[in-house]
Amino acid sequence: MPPYTITYFPIRGRCEAIRMLLADQGQTWKEDVVTPDTWMKGDLKATCLYGQLPKFTDGDLILYQSNAVLRYLGRKYGLYGKDDQEAAVLDMANDGVEDLRLKYIHLIYQNYEEGKDKYVKDLPTQLKPFETLLKQNQGGKAFIVGDKISFADYNLLDVLLIHQTLAPGCLDTFPLLSAYVAGLSSRPNLKAFLASPQRAGRPINGNGKQ
Template sequence: MPPYTIVYFPSRGRCEVMRMLLADQGQSWMEEVVTMDAWGQGTLKASCLFGQLPKFQDGDLTLYQSNAILRHLGRTFGLYGKDQQEAALVDMVNDGLEDLIRHIGQVLRNYVCRLQEEGKAQYLKELPGHLKPFETLLAQNKGGQSFIVGDQISFADYRLLDLLLNHELLFPGYLNDFPLLSAYVARLRARPKLKAFLDSPEHVNRPISARLKI
C-alpha cells in the first residue's frame, strides 16, 4: 500500500498542490474522499485535531494543516531550497501565496453569491498587483527562466502553479499579460510526470471547490 493517504473533500482545494508534488516526485498515494454530507454529520470533524481537513497520513505520522503538510513534503523530497537562505525565501513565497489564496477565497464566496460580475471585474483589476511580486521574483532569478527560488523546484513552485492553473480556469487568458508567469506555467507543465497528472481525468474533472461548487 502507498505510504501516503490524503483525506479531503472531492475537490482540488488545499490538496491539489500535494497531489501535484507527489505525482511529480514519482510517488503514489491513496485518497479518502469525504463528501460534504458526510462532513456535515460531524463525526469526522470532531475527530480532526483542529476540526478541519485536509488530513494527511505518512505511514504512522498524521498531519493536519495544509502548510505544515507541504513543509513536511518539502523536507522529505528535498524541495525546500539548497540552504537556509533559500528555505527562508521558499517560506516567504509560500506565505505570500497563503495571503493571496485567502483573499481569492473571499472573492469566490462573493462570486458564488451572485456578485460575480462586480466581484470578477474588481478582482481582475487587482490581479496585476497580486501577481507582480511573483513575476518580480522570477525576473530576479535567471531572468525568469528558472524556478521561483534557486535552481531547483520547491514546494512553493507547486503551490504557485496550482494557484495559476486555478486562475486560468476562472479567468481564461489572464496570463497573456504576464509573460514570465505564462512561460513558467508552460515550463512546469512540461515536466513529464507532472504533465501526466495534469492531463489525467482525475485532475481535469476535479472541481476547484466542493463547498462553492466551482
C-alpha cells in the same frame, strides 16, 4: 499500499498542490474522499485537530494544514532550497501564495457575483510580486527560487492555474509567469497528472464556481 493518504473532499481545493508535488516526485497515495454529507454529520470533524480538512497521513504521522504538509514533503524530498537563505525566500514566496489563495477563496465562497469583476481588475497587482521573484532568480529562466523545483513552486503553479480558469488571459502581461506555468506543466510526471481522468473529475471548488 501507497505510503500516503489524503483525506479531503472530492475537489482540488487545498490538496491539489500536494497532489502535484507527489505526482511529480513519482509518489503514490490513497484518496480517502469525504462527502459533504459525511462531513456534516460531525463525527470526522470532531477528530480533526483544527476541525477542518485536509488530513494527511504518512504511516504514524498525521498532519493537518495544507502548507505544513507541503513543507514536510519539501524537506523529505529535498524541495526546500539548497541552504537557509533559499529556504527563507521560499517561505516568503509560499506565504505570498497563501495570501492570494485566501483572497481567491473569499471571492469564490463569499463574494463571487458581486466581487468577481473587481477581483479580476485587481489581479495584476496580486500577480506582480511573483513575476518579480522570477525575474530576480536568473531572469526567470529557472524556478521561483534557486535552480531546483521546490514545494512553493507546486503551490504557486496551482494558484496560477486556478486563476487562469477564473480569468483567462490573466498572465498575458506577465511573460515570465506564462513561461513558468508552461514549463512546469510540461514536466513529464506533472503533465501526466494534469491530464489524468482523476484530476479532470475533481472540480476546483466545492460550490461549482471557478
